[in-house]
Amino acid sequence: MKKYILGLLAITALFACKEEVKEETVVEEVEVKKYSPIQDKDLENAVIYEANIRQYSPEGTFNEFTKDIPELKELGVKVIWLMPVFPISEKNRKAKADLMVEDIKDPKEREKYLGSYYAVADYEEVNPDLGTPDDLKNLIKTAHDNGMYVILDWVANHTGWDNRWIKEYPDFFTKDKNGKMMHPEGTDWTDTADLNYSNKDMWTYMTQAMESWIERYDVDGFRCDVAHEVPTEFWNYATKELEDRKPLFMLAESEKKDLFKEAFDMGYNWEGHHLMNELTKGDFDVKEWDNYMERNEKNYEKDDILMNFITNHDENSWNGSVKERMGSKANTMLTFSYMIPGMPLIYSGQEYGMDYRLKFFEKDTIPKTKGETWDLMKKLGELKNNNAALNGGKNPASYTRLETSNDNSIYAIKREKNGDVIYYIVNLSTEREKVKVKGLSGRITDAIRGGSVDFNEGDFLDFPPYGYRIFTVEK
Numbered sequence: 001m002k003k004y005i006l007g008l009l010a011i012t013a014l015f016a017c018k019e020e021v022k023e024e025t026v027v028e029e030v031e032v033k034k035y036s037p038i039q040d041k042d043l044e045n046a047v048i049y050e051a052n053i054r055q056y057s058p059e060g061t062f063n064e065f066t067k068d069i070p071e072l073k074e075l076g077v078k079v080i081w082l083m084p085v086f087p088i089s090e091k092n093r094k095a096k097a098d099l100m101v102e103d104i105k106d107p108k109e110r111e112k113y114l115g116s117y118y119a120v121a122d123y124e125e126v127n128p129d130l131g132t133p134d135d136l137k138n139l140i141k142t143a144h145d146n147g148m149y150v151i152l153d154w155v156a157n158h159t160g161w162d163n164r165w166i167k168e169y170p171d172f173f174t175k176d177k178n179g180k181m182m183h184p185e186g187t188d189w190t191d192t193a194d195l196n197y198s199n200k201d202m203w204t205y206m207t208q209a210m211e212s213w214i215e216r217y218d219v220d221g222f223r224c225d226v227a228h229e230v231p232t233e234f235w236n237y238a239t240k241e242l243e244d245r246k247p248l249f250m251l252a253e254s255e256k257k258d259l260f261k262e263a264f265d266m267g268y269n270w271e272g273h274h275l276m277n278e279l280t281k282g283d284f285d286v287k288e289w290d291n292y293m294e295r296n297e298k299n300y301e302k303d304d305i306l307m308n309f310i311t312n313h314d315e316n317s318w319n320g321s322v323k324e325r326m327g328s329k330a331n332t333m334l335t336f337s338y339m340i341p342g343m344p345l346i347y348s349g350q351e352y353g354m355d356y357r358l359k360f361f362e363k364d365t366i367p368k369t370k371g372e373t374w375d376l377m378k379k380l381g382e383l384k385n386n387n388a389a390l391n392g393g394k395n396p397a398s399y400t401r402l403e404t405s406n407d408n409s410i411y412a413i414k415r416e417k418n419g420d421v422i423y424y425i426v427n428l429s430t431e432r433e434k435v436k437v438k439g440l441s442g443r444i445t446d447a448i449r450g451g452s453v454d455f456n457e458g459d460f461l462d463f464p465p466y467g468y469r470i471f472t473v474e475k
Contacts, residue, residue, distance in 0.1 A: 035144040037246040038220050042149070043265065043305065043343065043393035045385045046078035048251075052313055052348040053083065053130050054114065055364045062131035066139045069146055075351060075374075076381020079249065079343075080143050081223045083313060084153045085130055087121040088114065089160020094191045094361050112362050117153070118225060119160035119191045123209040133216075140217055149220035151249055152213055156206060157229045158184050158192035165205075166193060172202040184229070197231050207238040214245050221249035227264070228254035235263035251307065257299060265394070266305035269342060273309055276336060280329040280466075282430040286411050290401060293340075303394035308337040309345035316347060316358055323355040331376055332426060332466045335448075338380045339413065339424040339470065341399050342392045351377050379448055387472065389415040389422040403438040410463070412437045422447070423471040427463035434462050444471040 049072055057064035072080070093101040093115040104110045114129070126133050140150045159165060165172050166181070174194040176182045184194045195202060213219045227235065235252075239262065242248055252264040259267060275292055278284045300306070309315075310333045311322050322330045338344045349358065349366030353373040358364045384390050391397040397417035402425075404410040409429035415422045423440055427433045436458060445452040447470040461469065 038149050038249045039247060040394045042078065043249065044391040044395060045076075045388075046343055046393070047076040047381055047384055048079040048081055048307065048343055048345050049075075049077040050081045050312055050345060050347045051083065052358070052366075053085070054117070055358050055366055056348050058365050060129065060363060060365075062135040062139045066135075066142050069139070069142050069148065072148070073146055074381070075346060075377045076385045077346065078148055078385075079220075080148055080150045081251065082139075082150060082152055084117040084120065084155060085126055085136060086117075086123060086155075087125050087127045088117065089119045089121040089162045089191065090115070091161035092191045093119065096361065097188060100190070114362055115160075116191055116361060118155050118158075118189075120155050121160045121163055123159075123163075123206075124212050137217055140219065144218075149249060151221040151223050151251060152217075152219045153225060154210060154222040155225045156195070156234075157226045158189065158194050160191065161193055163193070169202070169205070171199055172196060172205070197234055203234055203237060206234075207241050210238060211242055211245065214242060214248075221251070221265075223251040223253065224264075225253050227252035227259055227267075228256040232256070232258050232261075232263065235259060236261075239263040255306075260301065260304045266307050266343060269306035269308050272306065272340070272342075273315075276310060276333050277325055279336075279428050280326045280333060282465075284428065285408055286428050287408065289411065290407075293399070293401070302396070305393055306342040307345050308340060308342045309347070310334055310337055311347045311350055312345060313347060313358075313360075316349075316354075317360040321355050321357055322350065324357075329466045331373065332468050334373070334376065335380065335424070335468055335470065336426065338384055338390065339415070339422070341396050341415075344380075344384065346377065376448070383422070383447055383470070387420050387422060388417040389420040389472075391417050400439075402440065405436045406433060409433055410435050410437075412440075414439065419475055421473040423473070424468070425461060425463070425471075426468035427466060430465045432462070432464055434460050436460055440471070443474040445474070446470070447472050 051065055053062060053065055054060045093113065095101045095104055095113040101110050101113045101115070126136055143150045170181070172195060173181045174196045181193050183190045183192055197203070210222065224235070239248070239250060250264045250266070252259045252267045255267050255270055271292065275289055279289065296306070310326065310330065319325065326333050351374050352367040352369055353371050354367055358366070389397045397415045400414040400416070402412040402414055404412050409427060409431070410425065410433060411428055412423070412425040415424070423437070423444070425437055438457060441455055441457045443452060444455045
């Protein structure tokens with residue numbers, strides 16, 4: 001597993017005004033954080049934010065997103081994942097999942113389709129629709145100044161059909177039995193050309209392209225699209241080369257176990273996500289989740305991190321909004337994603353309670369009105385950042401499943417680290433439940449609603465359907 005022992009540098013500057021006659025001395029304390037490459041301890045209490053720049057604002061630009069970076073600190077965000085920022089191929093561009101732009105007769109209708117972010121025309125350029133290279137540099141600098149890291153969405157499995165590599169390096173691409181370049185087999189990604197990883201020269205070019213973003217833009221890592229479709233050996237090679245420059249945070253869109261051995265810090269919690277969807281249906285035995293957690297303990301090493309989410313760009317656009325999939329239980333599942341081991345994800349618009357699907361191939365815009373979801377995320381982010389019992393990085397807090405008077409419906413856990421303790425209890429059924437939780441005692445505080453009480457293990461807790469409580473314990 002990747003380990004780094006780097007100190008995070010912080011400088012506190014004190015500025016004192018000169019003392020004048022009949023005036024008090026004024027001392028102003030200003031904290032200046034010096035940017036430092038990412039290190040393991042920064043991941044322990046982090047929230048990650050997926051930034052869909054195209055849809056984040058009516059303008060769809062880097063600059064409009066950059067304005068809001070200080071506000072994301074309120075939600076506990078420490079890692080910003082930028083969806084692909086590259087120019088998008090025009091050849092074979094899609095208008096819908098089953099329709100090419102070139103098949104639309106009306107020129108004005110064709111113009112509104114911007115294509116898939118994942119059909120890359122050039123690995124080393126910035127999509128001008130999003131802004132200039134300097135705009136992107138300013139975004140990254142602003143994130144760094146606010147104590148956040150920025151990772152870039154990297155599409156290593158395929159390119160767009162007018163990527164310059166197609167003409168310059170045709171041997172970099174997979175060919176069908178007739179010797180023609182092909183889209184990734186077994187997919188409907190017809191707007192992309194499959195890359196051939198048996199060609200080791202391509203490994204060098206791909207790694208050099210990734211390296212250029214570290215050198216020119218000072219990115220802090222990569223989220224790697226369909227990482228399991230690319231040989232693990234390539235990722236091991238590339239990560240080693242890249243980290244000769246500086247330590248990086250590597251996120252795989254995959255649960256493939258061997259990706260964690262050398263190359264990646266974190267992977268997608270896909271199985272957990274699908275089970276969370278099932279938990280909202282009311283007929284799910286909670287013991288199935290317990291079995292899942294037991295499998296994770298066996299299949300992953302302690303310093304493997306899973307990204308927990310109830311939505312992302314794929315889920316939102318293709319499988320439905322959080323409201324469609326989870327209905328009124330969405331905020332319950334949101335708390336769930338913060339309380340279990342791992343790192344929680346916020347997708348653009350989720351923080352504003354977005355209740356619709358964002359268009360994938362054309363311009364759309366997220367809502368921007370703060371409400372119940374923002375307020376809940378703010379409280380959860382503060383807990384995640386400041387309470388070691390929710391550490392979910394390479395040195396995570398302990399996880400203990402607590403016995404209750406109804407373990408088929410009630411999920412109760414204890415997280416603990418460095419003297420901090422959090423209890424999370426949730427009723428995952430459609431019936432009101434009055435339950436006892438073994439091991440829950442002491443002076444407990446409701447971390448979301450407020451209020452403290454002395455609690456004994458034999459006392460009952462009353463939960464409405466899908467009701468939850470998060471308790472901290474006085475030391």
